[in-house]
Amino acid sequence: MxxxxxxxxxxxxxxxxxxxxxxxxxxxxxxxxxxxxxxxxxxxxxxxxxxxxxxxxxxxxxxxxxxxxxxxxxxxxxxxxxxxxxxxxxxxxxxxxxxxxxxxxxxxxxxxxxxxxxxxxxxxxxxxxxxxxxxxxxxxxxxxWVPSPSADNLRSVQSNESDLSPDKRIRMPLPEGASSDRESRDHPVFLVPFSKNPIFVGRDEALAKLRSLFFERNQRKVALLGLGGIGKTQIALQFAFLLKQNKPDYSIFWLPAYSMASFEQECAKFVKTLGIRCSDGEDAREVVRQYLNSEDSGSWFLIVDNADDINVFRRSTTSGGGILAFLPTNNDNGCILLTTRSKEVAVALARKEIMKLPHMGFEDASDLLEKSLIDDNGPRNDQAVAKLLNALSFHPLAISQAAAYMNTYEASIEEYSRLLSDRDERSMVELLEQGHDDDTYYHSSQSAVATTWIMSFDRIRRSDPAAAKILSFMAFIEPKSIPRSILPSLETEQQSTHALGTLLGHGFLTQREGDRDTMFDMHSLVHLATRRWNEKEGRGKEMQLMSLARVAEVFPTDDWENREVWRQYLPHALRLLTSMGDAENDDVCKLGFWVGRCLCIDGRPKEAVARLEPVVAITVKTLAEDDPHRLESQHALADAYRGNGQKEKAIELLENIVAIREKILVEDHPHLLTSQHELAVTYLLDSQRQKAIELLAHVVATRERVLAENHLHRLTSQDELTIARLIERQRKKAIQLLEHVVRTREKVLEEGHPHRLTSQQELARAYLAEGQKKKAVELLKHVVAIRENTLAEDHPNRLTSQYELARAYLAEGLKQKAVKLLEHIVATRNKALAEDHPHRLGSQQELAGAYLAQGKKRKATKLLEHVVAIREKTLRENHPHRLGSQQELAIAYLANGQRQKAIELLEHMVATREKTLAENTQVD
Structure with missing residues (x-):
């Protein structure tokens, strides 16, 4: 009341x-x-x-x-x-x-x-x-109140009743307290197996749409479609009670359809409760259908709930066909609402009148959690609530399940969130498989979100094995941004389309709209349930190896032209490789190699090292020293080491590769020249300039002899030789060679190609060194603009070009622009790189110089003291970078009035250089 x-x-x-x-x-x-x-x-x-x-x-x-x-x-x-x-x-x-x-x-x-x-x-x-x-x-x-039976309904059954047609059937006397079907016209019947849900919240839009479909647009059949546990039954139940209140002339019936047995049992109860005559051997399902088709039934609303199995619904092997065959078809006085997880079932009944149920919004989900929790769980932390709801993907059944757990075990929201984010996947699965008492479900298994999905997976495996294969594969890759091209190939395109349609129809996948390439997303909790399903079926390892083989097969090479594809595939490949742990097999090596190389190009050298080190370890164990695959993997790891600032490790690997290849390959072999080129570049980064120039000069001379003028490898080596000459003050030669390289690359490469941009950047550096500042600034602004559009904010190439532009701004006297750009670079590199990474320290030193130019002496001094402290720990005493930063700090001390500190530091530097010069003379 x-x-x-x-x-x-x-x-x-x-x-x-x-x-x-x-x-x-x-x-x-x-x-x-x-x-x-x-x-x-x-x-x-x-x-x-x-x-x-x-x-x-x-x-x-x-x-x-x-x-x-x-x-x-x-x-x-x-x-x-x-x-x-x-x-x-x-x-x-x-x-x-x-x-x-x-x-x-x-x-x-x-x-x-x-x-x-x-x-x-x-x-x-x-x-x-x-x-x-x-x-x-x-x-x-x-x-x-239940009406008493009327006198008419208590008359004896006529002896010739069996001869009458179904529509003129005489009704049986009713048990005490029940109403007859004839009375249902005058006194509508409410046959719903559940009580009203006291904690039902929200879903106003869904309820309003159902009301509009049935009573404004006069639709007779509507299917409510959605993922298991998303709230279809609860919405249907709420709608039933709203109808009872607002449409008092309607009888409301409820028939479960999760199995033919449940449907048949409820039909028998229907017949008995309404007192409809049903002789021995007569099918109660057919009696119900005939009754609802007749005028005697009055106005009615029928809810057919949990019709998830197309074989039960439409193609049952039991006599008389599936459930669909026993639903009324020609009575304008009645309406049918079907709840289902299967798009195929929804279409079979409702054709196009299908209402797809979305996930709850934040407010509704928060209200559901609030209503479900008992009052003495303590005050609610809004941030903790938001975190939990996100982890549960705003899924109603998962929220109810979480609340039941917290109520039972007196756990806080924060504690449950910690359990849910446990790295031990089994703990997470146990939470999602733990059902709870709820009288709005047929049985307890339906109150556990993982269990209810696994039941759907089993149905899919029986009805559409190809869809089950794709589902099992997806368990081992990332649940978001899944390209169609990475999925297992089936015999025909039609098979693939049908299988994906099954998964989309059940709500296990959603297709992204507007993507040029077909992309799918999977609900994160469904993703977890698929892994559990594979384990329960004893197919976990088998499906993991199948998934690994598939991704290794389709993962592209690291060519720049393939970048869109490998960027899409990288997250999925990384997840697979991580799940393999220390496993050693050909597919792990093959996939790990290409993933590592792509990570290097994508500016993620630390991750590349993590992927390539295991690959090299396997090849060293299993392949001969001069095996091409072993050398290729070592070469890729050396490249990753160099990008990660581990120059000594890179040089050690590359010197070994060059030594082996010089023994087994001819002088102009591409692989030998590539190794020599990479070793020379690494020497240059390690300030071993003379070694770098000698080796690069050899590579350039050889490539100029055997390669075309516009060949990529020839131009790359010329680039690097130019950089080395710049460092050695051979500026005019460098500019002349670089201008030739840039002109050639502008003819043969697209505007955003990394090699073209690198050449332009190096030419700008040469212009700057030669004092042609305006030329340098304009060219660098062009390079930066393109890289800012195409590369991630923390990509090394993007940061390097920004760094060079900041240096050019400083040389041009544009101090404010230089400082702003350098502060951004330093902040980004501080997040992305190790404290002693050369690029991080180099940008900090350049920012300190800019501060000094602005007159911000204290800021400059503090930053340089940090750089010097790190380099004194990590670099040898006579290393050029260590001496260079000490010199900058001495200048800052002088500018700041700290003369004694400046003198002490300069004296130390002079002593170090004298000692180094003496040692070099002695060696000579």
Missing amino acids: EDYLAILRLDPELQAEYPGTIKDRLFEASYNHLDDQKSCMQLGCSGELVSRSRLENAEAISPAVHFGLMASGDLVMKSGEDRDRIAAAEGVIGFEMEGAGVWDSFPCIVVKAACDYADSHKSKDWQRYAAATAAACAKALLSF
């Missing part, structure tokens, strides 16, 4: 609010109101009040229900004394007028709410509240 009253209070026009205890006044029976035309307030009624303890109780606003004899008359009772006399004599609980005379026509009960005390002190303040309370009470009473 209070629920109905609360609904009435939502409408302000009804004024159904409780007037308050201050207006609840009962005078002594002998104290009379003197003027009917005036209120008590106007007259100033001030007689003795009867004391009542309930008015002192905070619960006084809750209405109480009294059962007893009502006194009905044709005049208003206005005397307290007469009231008391009649009540005492007749034992009545109240006085009313409207029921007078009705009893003479037919038996009835009177439901009334008190708006006064049947004395002379009348007040209109209570009339609206009394009317609303009486209406709520009557509504509640009717929802529990």
Whole structure:
């Protein structure tokens, strides 16, 4: 009753609010109101009040229900004394007028709410509240009241009933308390196996859409489609109770369809409850269908719930066909709402009238969690709630399951979130498989989100093995941004389309709209459940190896032209390789090699090292020293080491590779020249300039002899030789060679190609070194603009070009621009690189120089002290970078007035250089 009253209070026009205890006044029976035309307030009624303890109780606003004899008359009772006399004599609980005379026509009960005390002190303040309370009470009473069987329905069954057609069938006598189908037209039936869900929240849009489809657009059949546990049954249940309230002339029926047995059992109950004649051997399902097709059924609304298996719904092997064959088809008085996880089932019944149910929004999900948790779990932390709901993907069943766990074990939201994010996947699965008591589910397994999905996976495996194969494969890759091209290949394109359609239809996949290439996403909790399913089926290892082989087969080479593909595949390949742990096989080596190389190009050298070191370890164990695959993997690892700032390791590997290849390959072999080129570049980074120039000069001379003028490898080596000459102050030669390289590459490479941009960047550096500052700035601005559009913010190439542009700005006197850009570079590199990484330290030193140029001496000094401290720990005493940063710090000390510190540092540097010079002379 209070629920109905609360609904009435939502409408302000009804004024159904409780007037308050201050207006609840009962005078002594002998104290009379003197003027009917005036209120008590106007007259100033001030007689003795009867004391009542309930008015002192905070619960006084809750209405109480009294059962007893009502006194009905044709005049208003206005005397307290007469009231008391009649009540005492007749034992009545109240006085009313409207029921007078009705009893003479037919038996009835009177439901009334008190708006006064049947004395002379009348007040209109209570009339609206009394009317609303009486209406709520009557509504509640009717929802529990079962009509008695009528005399017509208790007649004996005619002996020739079996000869009559189904539509003229004589009904059986009813058990006590049940209503017949004939009565269902006059007294609608409510046959729903669940009670109203007291914690149902939100879903207003879904309920409104159902209401519109059925009662505005007059659709007879609608399918509610969605992922298991997303709330289809709960919405159907809520809609049933709303119909009961708002469409009182409708009978409402509910038939479960998760199996043919459950459907048949409920049909038998349907027939028995409505008292429909069903002779021995007659199919109750067919009897129900005929009844709902007949006029005798009146207006009805049928909910067919959990129809998830197409074989049960449409192609059952049992006699008479599937469930679809037993649903009414030609009665305009009825409507059918189907809930299903299967798009195929939805289409079979509703054709295009399919309503796809989305996940809950944040507010609804938060309300559901709040309503589901018991009150004494402590105050809610909004941030913790948001984190948990995100982890549960706003999935209603997962939220209810989490709340049940927290209630049972008195766990906080934070504790449950920690359990859910446990690295031990088994712990997470245990949480998702733990069902809970809930009388809005058929059995406990349906209250566990992982279990309900695994049941769907089993159905898919039986009905569409190709879809099950794709589903198993997806368990081992990332659940988001899945390219169609990475999926296992099937015999025909039609098979692939059908299999993906099955997974999309069940809601296990969603297809991204607007993508040029077909991309899919999988619900993260479904992804976890698929892995559990593979394990339960004993196919976990087999499917993992199959998935690894597939990705190793389709993963492309690291060519720049393939970058769009390998960027899409990288997250999936990385997840697979991580899941393989220390496994050693050909597919791990093959995939790990190409993943490592692509990571290097993508500016992720640290991850590349992590992927390539295991590959090299396997090849060293299994292949000969001069095996091409072993040398290729070592070469790739050396490249990763260099990018990661591990120059010594890179040089050691490359010197070994060059030595082996010089023994087994001819002088102009491409592989030998590539190794020599990479070793020379690494020498250059390690400040071994003379070695670098000699080796590069040899490579360039050889490549100029055997390769075309515009060949990529020839131009790359010329690039690097130019850089080395720049460092050695051979600027004019460098600019001349670089301008040739840039012109050639601009003819043969696209604008954003990394080699073209690198050449332009190096030419700009040469211009800057030669004092051609404006040329340098313009060219670098062009390079930076393209790299900012095509590379990630922390990509080394993007940061390097920004760094060079900042140096050019500083040389041009544009200090503010230089500082702004350098501060960005330093902040980005501080996040992405190790503390002692040369690029991180180099950008910090350059920023300090910019600060010094701006007159920010303290900032410059503090930053340079940090750089010097790190380099003194990690570089040899006479290393050029260490000496260079010490020199910059000495200059900063002088500018800051710290002369003694500057002198001490400069004296130390002079001593170091003298010592190094003496050692070199002695060696010579």
